[in-house]
Amino acid sequence: MSRQRHAGRSALLATLALGLLLAPPVKHALESSMTMQMLLQLPLLVGVGYALAIALPAKALARAAPWNRFGLTGLVLVSVVGALWMLPRALDASVTEPLVGAAKYMSLPLLIGLPLALSWPHMNFIVRGVFLLEGIATCFRLGWLYLISPDRLCALYLLDDQRRLGQYLLVIGAALLLAVAGKLLWGRFDAADAAAPK
Amino acid sequence: MSVLRTLLASVTLLLAGGVALNATTGGFRVFTTESARRAAVRAHPVTVPPAALQTQSGTRINLADLHGKWLVVDFIYTRCPSYCIALGAEFAQLQDRLAGPIAQGQVQLLSISFDPTYDTPPQLAAYLQRSRDRGHGWIAARPLDADGLHGLKRAFGLTVIADGFDGYVHNAAIHVVDPRGQLVEIFDLGELERVELAVREGLSP
Numbered sequence: 533m534s535r536q537r538h539a540g541r542s543a544l545l546a547t548l549a550l551g552l553l554l555a556p557p558v559k560h561a562l563e564s565s566m567t568m569q570m571l572l573q574l575p576l577l578v579g580v581g582y583a584l585a586i587a588l589p590a591k592a593l594a595r596a597a598p599w600n601r602f603g604l605t606g607l608v609l610v611s612v613v614g615a616l617w618m619l620p621r622a623l624d625a626s627v628t629e630p631l632v633g634a635a636k637y638m639s640l641p642l643l644i645g646l647p648l649a650l651s652w653p654h655m656n657f658i659v660r661g662v663f664l665l666e667g668i669a670t671c672f673r674l675g676w677l678y679l680i681s682p683d684r685l686c687a688l689y690l691l692d693d694q695r696r697l698g699q700y701l702l703v704i705g706a707a708l709l710l711a712v713a714g715k716l717l718w719g720r721f722d723a724a725d726a727a728a729p730k
Numbered sequence: 731m732s733v734l735r736t737l738l739a740s741v742t743l744l745l746a747g748g749v750a751l752n753a754t755t756g757g758f759r760v761f762t763t764e765s766a767r768r769a770a771v772r773a774h775p776v777t778v779p780p781a782a783l784q785t786q787s788g789t790r791i792n793l794a795d796l797h798g799k800w801l802v803v804d805f806i807y808t809r810c811p812s813y814c815i816a817l818g819a820e821f822a823q824l825q826d827r828l829a830g831p832i833a834q835g836q837v838q839l840l841s842i843s844f845d846p847t848y849d850t851p852p853q854l855a856a857y858l859q860r861s862r863d864r865g866h867g868w869i870a871a872r873p874l875d876a877d878g879l880h881g882l883k884r885a886f887g888l889t890v891i892a893d894g895f896d897g898y899v900h901n902a903a904i905h906v907v908d909p910r911g912q913l914v915e916i917f918d919l920g921e922l923e924r925v926e927l928a929v930r931e932g933l934s935p
Binding site for chain 2: 601621
């Protein structure tokens with residue numbers, strides 16, 4: 533398949549997914565629980581940005597690349613914006629305040645999904661490993677916090693919901709850890725996989 | 731060159747991110763909506779709107795009529811099996827702690843129901859009795875119209891969600907309103923000393 537057709541399909545997919553996520557019944561359902569918002573809505577929005585990145589023209593990519601050596605800039609952006617969306621008050625406000633809600637729908641695709649997709653191919657496997665392990669550690673930290681916290685961290689969601697999310701995060705963290713361990717043990721690390729210096 | 735450009739872009743983003751995080755968390759202190767609401771009220775007191783209320787004796791009053799006194803306010807529903815029982819017990823203790831100012835008409839305790847359909851005056855009276863109301867300076871009331879309740883929820887930052895078992899989960903707290911009708915402090919359950927201190931400090935400028 534040509535790159536152009538690939539890009540076209542990717543753009544279509546991103547648009548459709550964003551439209552679906554914006555549909556009021558879907559949005560309402562996904563925001564009705566903390567678990568759904570954090571484990572479905574937010575990752576799907578990141579996925580929209582990831583698909584958008586594939587649709588970007590090669591020219592734009594070439595112009596951005598010198599500013600993103602080893603994918604470092606993208607990594608910083610993803611981490612900072614990710615930290616903002618980990619604040620319980622941000623999750624609450626994204627449901628109750630329309631402006632914050634709009635910021636969520638814009639920033640997760642454009643400031644997390646897109647830069648992650650652009651940076652990942654340029655990151656060498658040590659940087660990838662650090663990034664993944666930090667992600668795994670975050671799953672464990674948040675999961676543990678949600679499980680043991682006697683207080684509701686989000687004003688909009690129930691304690692049961694928060695604890696269930698905590699359990700899921702521990703499971704997800706463990707699954708990612710196993711995947712990384714599997715890659716270390718049996719995976720292949722080609723030269724093409726590592727950052728190719730230019 | 732591209733290493734320098736990348737470094738520049740990364741450091742800029744890191745600084746911008748730090749500024750944004752610092753602003754969103756009020757200097758890395760406020761992470762939840764509840765703590766944000768308390769910090770916001772402390773920094774910028776909120777004017778409490780008027781609201782038509784019906785008390786446990788059936789009397790109709792307006793929240794604005796109570797201005798001129800220090801108000802200690804909580805939000806409850808009388809079927810509540812947890813927080814509202816604790817809040818009730820604490821309000822009864824506040825009646826003892828603030829007995830002097832209450833007797834002089836300087837302080838009023840007020841429990842407002844956010845479930846006005848069920849919480850009729852007899853239910854409110856029963857709630858006071860269960861909470862060992864000392865019989866002075868404590869009103870339990872329900873808003874008479876939906877607009878009034880909505881205005882109170884907004885001004886006080888009250889969030890009520892259904893708990894899935896025919897009850898509610900809410901951000902239980904003790905609110906202090908000054909005589910000008912400004913919400914000035916919000917305290918947790920169990921912070922009776924601080925509530926008493928805030929009111930007494932307000933009374934003796």
